[in-house]
Amino acid sequence: MTTSDTGTQDVDPAVRAELARLRDSIDNIDAAVVHMLAERFKCTQQVGHLKARHQLPPADPAREARQIARLRALAEDAKLDPAFAEKFLNFIVAEVIRHHERIAEESGNGTAASAPA
Numbered sequence: 785m786t787t788s789d790t791g792t793q794d795v796d797p798a799v800r801a802e803l804a805r806l807r808d809s810i811d812n813i814d815a816a817v818v819h820m821l822a823e824r825f826k827c828t829q830q831v832g833h834l835k836a837r838h839q840l841p842p843a844d845p846a847r848e849a850r851q852i853a854r855l856r857a858l859a860e861d862a863k864l865d866p867a868f869a870e871k872f873l874n875f876i877v878a879e880v881i882r883h884h885e886r887i888a889e890e891s892g893n894g895t896a897a898s899a900p901a
């Protein structure tokens with residue numbers, strides 16, 4: 785390939801077909817991930833409102849520790865890097881906590897601290 789683009793014009797048609805087949809599956813998986821994340825955030829939004837209504841802290845480190853241990857074990861069984869699974873969960877949970885904090889602030893209860901681990 786002479787340019788930096790990732791086009792496949794000069795590639796064997798069989799290779800191009802295999803790449804297209806794999807990319808179709810990747811696109812389906814990415815769509816499933818987006819839909820699953822959307823459902824997860826719908827649940828966590830409800831958790832955020834519940835916590836705000838009952839003055840519960842946005843973050844629950846003990847719950848997170850259990851989630852991480854569980855996800856790392858699932859990842860190992862699935863032959864996925866457990867460190868990646870943990871980073872991915874932490875990334876999502878950090879965003880959820882930001883949402884919870886915003887919901888708490890908007891409901892006039894923005895001072896809650898984290899629960900003890």
Ligand SMILES: O=C(O)C(=O)C[C@]1(C(=O)O)C=C[C@@H](O)C=C1
Pocket residue numbers: 828831832842843844845847848851876877880881884
């Ligand atoms: O389970 C909760 O208490 C949540 O607020 C949800 C959630 C999560 O996204 O899974 C987010 C923040 C908490 O620190 C722990 C877990």
